[in-house]
Amino acid sequence: MPDDFDSRAEQAKAVLASVDPRPGVPKPDPILVADHVRRSFGGLTAVNVEHVEIQRGAITALIGPNGAGKTTFFNLITGFDDANEGKWTFNGRQVAGTAPYRLARIGMVRTFQLTKALSRMTVIDNMRLGAKNQTGERIFAAIFPFLWKSQEKQIDQRAIGLLERFNLHQKVADFAGSLSGGQRKLLEMARALMSDPELVMLDEPMAGVNPALKQSLLGHIKAIREEGTTVLFVEHDMDMVHDISDWVIVMAQGQVIAEGPPDTVMKDQAVIDAYLGAHHDSNLTESGEALTEDGAR
C-alpha cells in the first residue's frame, strides 16, 4: 500500500475517482474481466453483459432490481452455471468453462444467497473445510493421522483466529445448524476466508440479517478489503451499498446499465428508472416487464 494513503479504502476510492462512470468502463487494475457473457433460459435472456471489469483491492457492489440477473451472473462467473457464450479472465487467466472447484482453488471464493452452512457439522469443522491443499483430504493419506495432524493444527489456529474476529469463537463446538441466520452468514463468510482468497464474491450477504448484525457484517466486509482482498457483492439494498462500496455496477434486464462511485450512480436517471420506477410495488413479473418500457424511454 503506498504511504500517501491511510487505508485501502482511501486508496481504492482515489484510484477509482479517475475512472469514467459509464457501463463497461476499463479499470486501472482489474482482477476480473468479463466479455459478452450471455445466458438464456429458453426465450428469456437472463444475463447479457457486454463488458465489465472489477477493480482489484476495492469493494464493488453489483446491484439491481429483482430479476436483474445478478445472481445468475454470479453463478456464471463462479462456474456454478454454464454460460451460452462469453469469456472472462481472473488475474489475466482465461477461466470461462473452468470447474467451480478449480476457480475456488485459484482464489475466487463465493458465498450463497441462501446460506449454505453445513448444518450437521460443527462450526470448527465448517471452518476447517475451507482450508486449501489439505494432505488429509486425500483418501490414502487420511488413514494415517501422522501425515496430516500438524497441518490440522495450523488450520485450527487460523480457524479460531477468524472465528474470534467474526464473534463466533464461543460456538466452536456447536452444530452449524444451531446458529441463527445471521451467525450462519458470518460463518459462511469466515469459512470463505479460510482459503485466503484473492476475490471474495458475496451473494446478498445482508439478506435476512437483523439491523444490528448488518452493521457488524458491513464492518467485516470493510476489514476484508483492508487485508487486500477484493470484494464483489450482490445486493439490492441501495443504502447498504452506499455505505461500503467503492464502486457500484448496476444491472437490469441482464445488462449492465450503469457504473460508477455510489454517489454518482444513485443520481443516474437510468438507475432511478430501473430501481425506483413507478412500478416498484407491483409484483415481480409485472415490474420486470414495466422496467423494459421504462428503460426504453
Place this chain on the structure above:
Amino acid sequence: MDWGFILTQTTTQAIGITAIIYILAAIGLNVQFGYAGLLNFGQVMFVAAGSYAVGVIVLTFDLSLWLSILVAIIVATALALLLGIPTLRLRADYLAIVTIAASELFRLTVRSIAFKDTLGGAQGLNGKLGQQFHDTNPLPADFQSLPVLSWTRQDLWVVIVGWLLIAAFTVLVWLLVRSPWGRVIKGIREDEDAVVSLGKNVFVYKMQALILGGIIAAFGGIVWAVAKQSVQPDTFQPDFTFFAYTILLLGGAARVFGPIVGGIIFWFLLAGTGEFLGQAIQAGWIDFLQPTDVGNIRFMLMGAGLITLMVFRPQGIFGDRKELALDAR
C-alpha cells in the same frame, strides 16, 4: 417350550454368517449413504459381484481363491465407476434409480442362459468354492461345537474370519471419517455446492465413497460364496439391499458401530421371533397359525418394529436426535 434352545439358536444366528454378510454390506452403505449421502439402492449388486468373482475364478477358471479376492475388488471398483460416472454429477435421486435398476440388471444378466458356461445360469455356481479357505482352518480336527453357539468347525472358522473382516473395515471407516477426507464427504452430504465453493472436487470424493462402500460389500459376497460353497443368482434380490438399509438405520446411520449393532439386533429379532413362534405353535400356545406361516409373520413383526423405531427413535440406536433435528439446509 425350550427357552434355552430358542436363545442359543437366536444368538447363533445374530452373530452368524448371514449376519456377517449383511453387516459388511451395511458398513459399505454407511460409507456411501451414512457419511457421503449417496443413495445407493443397489448394494446387493456389489455383494453379488464379490460372490461371482469367487465362483467364476475358482470354479469356472479353476484358479486360486486368493486371486478371486483381487478380482472381486477390481470388479466392484469397475461397477462403481460404471454407475458413478454418469450419475454422480446429477442429483441424488438419479443415483438411487440407476443403482436399483443396475442391481436387477446385474442379477438378470448373470443368471441368463447366454452365460451359462461361465456363470452357471439360473442354477448358479456350486462346488468346492471355499475349499482353499477351509483348508487353512486352524481349529482342531476333532472340534465338535462351542458350548452355546452351535456352529460346525467349518462355519466357526468363517465366523471368526468374518468378524475379523468386520473389525478391519470398521477401523478403516473410523480412521477415514475422523480425517479431513471424512470431513469433506460429510460436507458433501450436507450441501454439495458449499463444498464445491470451497475448492473440493466433489465428484472424485463421491466416487471414492461409492467405490469403497462397494468393495466392502463385495467382501460380504466373498464370505457368502466361501461359507455356502455356492453362488445363487436369485439370492441377490433387491430386498437384500433394503435389509442392509434397515440394519444401518436401526443401528444409526453415520455412526461407526451402527451397522454392527444394527446387524446383530436385526438378526436377533428376526431369528428370535421365528424360533419363538415356531416353538409356540408346536407347543399349542398359538393355534391360529401354521408352522409355515412363521417365515412371513416374522417379517411382518419386523416391519411393525421398524415403523415403531422410526416414529420413536428415528436416529437409530446410536444416533443423536438433536443432530437429526437440525434441518439440512
